[in-house]
Amino acid sequence: MSSRLEIRSSPHIKGVSSVETIMKNVVWSLLPICAFYVFQYGISALATLVVVTASCLLADRLFARLGGQSGDIGDWSATITGLLLALTIPPGFPLWMGFVIGFVAIALGKALFGGLGRNVFNPALVGRAFGQAAFPTAIATYTPSFMPGRFTEFIPSSLAMPFMTPADTSAWIAAAKLDAWAGATPLAKWKFETVLAPAIDLLTSIGGNLAVGPAPILIVLCGLYLAARRFLDWRIPVATLIGAALTGYVVYLLNPARYPDPVFVLLSGGLVLGAVYMATDMATSPVTPRGVWVYGGLIGFLTVIIRYFSGLPEGVMYSILIANAATPLIERVTQPRPFGTASLGKRKGRAVYPLLPAEPVDVAGREKDKK
Amino acid sequence: MSASVTQSWDELTEGLWRQNPTFVMVLGMCPTLAVTVSGVNALAMGIATTLVLIFSCLLVSLMRNIVPGEVRIATYIVIIATFVTVVDYLIQAISLELYDALGAFIQLIVVNCIILGRAEAHASKTPPIPAMLNAVGMGAGFTLGLLSLGIVREILGAGKLFGITLFGESFQPWVVMVLPPGGFFVLGGWLLIFAWWARRKEAGGAQS
Numbered sequence: 315m316s317s318r319l320e321i322r323s324s325p326h327i328k329g330v331s332s333v334e335t336i337m338k339n340v341v342w343s344l345l346p347i348c349a350f351y352v353f354q355y356g357i358s359a360l361a362t363l364v365v366v367t368a369s370c371l372l373a374d375r376l377f378a379r380l381g382g383q384s385g386d387i388g389d390w391s392a393t394i395t396g397l398l399l400a401l402t403i404p405p406g407f408p409l410w411m412g413f414v415i416g417f418v419a420i421a422l423g424k425a426l427f428g429g430l431g432r433n434v435f436n437p438a439l440v441g442r443a444f445g446q447a448a449f450p451t452a453i454a455t456y457t458p459s460f461m462p463g464r465f466t467e468f469i470p471s472s473l474a475m476p477f478m479t480p481a482d483t484s485a486w487i488a489a490a491k492l493d494a495w496a497g498a499t500p501l502a503k504w505k506f507e508t509v510l511a512p513a514i515d516l517l518t519s520i521g522g523n524l525a526v527g528p529a530p531i532l533i534v535l536c537g538l539y540l541a542a543r544r545f546l547d548w549r550i551p552v553a554t555l556i557g558a559a560l561t562g563y564v565v566y567l568l569n570p571a572r573y574p575d576p577v578f579v580l581l582s583g584g585l586v587l588g589a590v591y592m593a594t595d596m597a598t599s600p601v602t603p604r605g606v607w608v609y610g611g612l613i614g615f616l617t618v619i620i621r622y623f624s625g626l627p628e629g630v631m632y633s634i635l636i637a638n639a640a641t642p643l644i645e646r647v648t649q650p651r652p653f654g655t656a657s658l659g660k661r662k663g664r665a666v667y668p669l670l671p672a673e674p675v676d677v678a679g680r681e682k683d684k685k
Numbered sequence: 686m687s688a689s690v691t692q693s694w695d696e697l698t699e700g701l702w703r704q705n706p707t708f709v710m711v712l713g714m715c716p717t718l719a720v721t722v723s724g725v726n727a728l729a730m731g732i733a734t735t736l737v738l739i740f741s742c743l744l745v746s747l748m749r750n751i752v753p754g755e756v757r758i759a760t761y762i763v764i765i766a767t768f769v770t771v772v773d774y775l776i777q778a779i780s781l782e783l784y785d786a787l788g789a790f791i792q793l794i795v796v797n798c799i800i801l802g803r804a805e806a807h808a809s810k811t812p813p814i815p816a817m818l819n820a821v822g823m824g825a826g827f828t829l830g831l832l833s834l835g836i837v838r839e840i841l842g843a844g845k846l847f848g849i850t851l852f853g854e855s856f857q858p859w860v861v862m863v864l865p866p867g868g869f870f871v872l873g874g875w876l877l878i879f880a881w882w883a884r885r886k887e888a889g890g891a892q893s
Contacts, residue, residue: 380881408857411857422870426873444861447860447861447866448859448860448862449857449859449860450860452857474857477844477852477856477857478852478855478856479855479857480857
């Protein structure tokens with residue numbers, strides 16, 4: 315009696331993975347990376363992770379309540395935004411600024427567009443871009459990893475009072491008596507002093523007090539887990555890394571004395587983290603099979619171009635944001651051809667009208683015109 | 686009598702809230718975004734625009750039966766430009782510093798859509814007194830809009846309010862707030878707050 319005919323649009327067959335499952339798995343895969351980050355930078359990194367994530371969750375709740383947007387704390391997406399944002403900013407970034415950019419990331423990057431899945435840009439990178447625009451000095455101030463007292467004391471700049479300038483870290487770094495690497499990222503070192511960091515240190519992030527993020531090798535492993543479970547499209551990071559390596563290699567061939575080899579390009583900066591975790595954001599990357607290659611390649615290409623020929627040492631953030639903006643266009647030009655048709659809208663062979671005409675064709679009318 | 690008072694009051698408050706130029710009509714965005722780096726600039730710009738608005742509306746209203754329909758826009762522009770020139774020299778005489786800060790945007794009051802819009806849509810159809818009252822309200826609403834942007838941008842971008850330091854020496858300025866994107870962010874934030882509030886009021890009115 316109660317049965318009724320229900321008419322629904324596709325899809326009719328659904329996979330088992332829901333948004334919650336995917337997001338939860340991404341969070342799990344991020345945990346080892348976060349643990350490594352805390353291992354590198356101690357309690358300052360831990361505090362950054364906690365504060366930024368809390369601020370993202372708070373903003374998410376606030377806007378979900380005010381705007382009546384769909385979205386649930388259980389979908390974990392704001393947690394991912396928070397963790398990723400915390401991983402992209404310097405460990406000694408003042409906590410109050412971390413709170414501000416976490417809030418802005420959700421407000422400007424996600425809530426503004428209508429919530430999860432409707433955002434055009436990766437929210438974490440929107441937050442970071444805001445930080446770059448609002449606090450350019452603080453976001454470029456890195457401190458060396460593996461400082462001796464990192465588990466007992468904060469990096470001095472972390473605990474700046476709200477709205478106040480963070481303390482200068484150079485004296486604190488000098489007091490630790492490290493070698494020359496202290497205080498600059500390998501990219502900035504290369505760009506402003508043309509010193510290259512050894513590749514093995516970059517790969518593992520362990521040796522030499524480098525001011526770097528979590529180890530690329532660890533990020534790749536976590537990404538492999540996600541790719542194996544089909545929670546991210548493996549083509550995007552692969553295309554990004556190929557794009558960056560190729561561009562880097564071409565520039566390297568043109569002038570080997572001036573530009574670093576492609577290995578340095580791949581392992582330095584936030585390229586691996588960006589390629590694996592940020593470029594693959596499902597809402598902001600293309601869905602067409604050929605489109606993801608174009609999208610990833612564009613990110614890699616732009617990253618190298620920005621690194622080499624602009625005033626900034628690192629370009630992953632802006633290149634992913636630009637590629638996000640280009641995504642609808644990429645999807646448009648890489649639409650797959652429906653099976654059995656010629657190129658859209660073209661007549662094939664001796665056919666009277668194209669198989670997929672833009673508008674219905676009146677065959678009889680056309681015949682009449684010919685006469 | 687009371688009916689006409691109500692009507693006058695209505696004319697005056699239209700620009701303040703119901704038809705606020707900045708937050709409801711979203712007109713005159715150029716000066717709104719460009720000169721609201723500090724509270725003083727915003728206030729000066731608001732007052733200058735209000736003066737031009739009041740006198741232009743008065744003159745347009747007085748001439749509304751003389752000017753032929755075909756050339757009315759040109760006439761409005763001439764009238765507005767006259768008062769803009771007056772205000773331009775006035776500001777230059779009062780404070781050269783302010784004049785430099787506002788730059789070309791004083792002259793650009795000529796093409797401010799609020800003034801031309803009011804002249805065309807309201808003053809040219811209304812007697813002088815209500816036209817002026819409406820212009821006062823609109824000007825006040827515009828000044829309010831500019832001030833609300835200017836205050837937020839000055840506090841966050843420089844740690845000051847009307848030039849008075851609020852947070853002491855070690856304040857960390859938000860660089861973006863004094864740049865053009867900061868104007869968009871703050872304007873968007875205010876629009877959000879006003880839209881949210883208006884919707885809440887509407888919902889409350891529907892319930893009662």
